[in-house]
Amino acid sequence: MKHPRSNPPPRKRKQQRRIGDRVGDLERNVVAQEHRPVAVLANFFRFGLPRSKHDRRWASRTALAMLLFAPSTLIIGGSIVAIVNLLQVQEQIDIDRQSDYETRKAILLSKIYATERRWPWSEPEPVHSDRVRWEAARSYIALQNGRGEPVDLTGAVIRGLKLEGRTGLNLNGAVLNGAVLDAATLRGVEMQGASLINASLRGANLYDVDLTEANLFGSVLEDAVLVSVSLRLASPASSSFRSCVVHGVDCRSADFSHAVFQDLLFGDCRFGSADLFGAEISKCWWADSTYTDDTKWPDGFSPKARGLTRID
Secondary structure, eight states: OOOOOOOOOHHHHHHHHHHHHHHHHHHHHHHHTOOOHHHHHHHHHHHOSTTOOOTTHHHHHHHHHHHHTSHHHHHHHHHHHHHHHHHHHHHHHHHHHHHHHHHHHHHHHHHHHOEEOSSTTSOOEESSOHHHHHHHHHHHHHHHHHHTOOOBOTTOBOTTOEEEGGGTOOOTTOBOTTOBOTTOEEESOBOTTOBOTTOBOTTOEEESOBOTTOBOTTOBOTTOEEESOBOTTOBOTTOEEESOEEESOBOTTOBOTTOEEEEEEEESOBOTTOBOTTOEEEEEEEESOEEOTTOBOOTTOOTTTTTOEEOO
């Protein structure tokens, strides 16, 4: 038979309540002094929600407030806000730069391409002078080079263009199809892979210009001067070379098929592996120029008889 559990005496009950209160105070202090973010959030959702009546709710809320307003938290939060603001400012700067770039590009292209009819029956003519157009073209090339964008001057009339590679400008990969570059002076300009299909370079002066792998199909280089120019792997097929001075030009592996060579002076040119099949060659002088066994010549043309030297 079990005896009923007797209640502790008042003195002992008072002592137990005192111990319980002390333990509760210690637990609340532990919750209030918690600094680990995960533990603080766990205690808040466990004890500190608005509808909670737990005796530790104020302790958990105090710990959360101390975490949110701690100096380290404020520094981190301020840094995040600063970074976000910096990114927003940078984005706006990029937008403004793009807008400024598009505006400048449009202004320069309008100077290059603007035309008008002086008479109702006449052909459209450029509005601006040659100098204004080639200066605008040079500024446009500098603008595109600076942004790493391709140069596209298809059909542009830019007579007398003056461009030097030492200024840092280049026309690599440029599109100049149908462009009129008569009387242009290009020195040390890189034009690798440029496209000059049906372009006009009458009277142009090309010095130390790199036209490696360029496409000059159907281009016109009459009365031009080419000195130390690289046409290696280029394609000037069906182009017209009349009354030109060609000296120190690298024509190796170039495609000159069906091109026209008339009244030309070739000096120190290399035609190794070049293709001149179907080319029209008349009144040309070859001085110190070389070729190889795999160079293709027009039917009936004897390079040795014309003064060219075969090399291995």
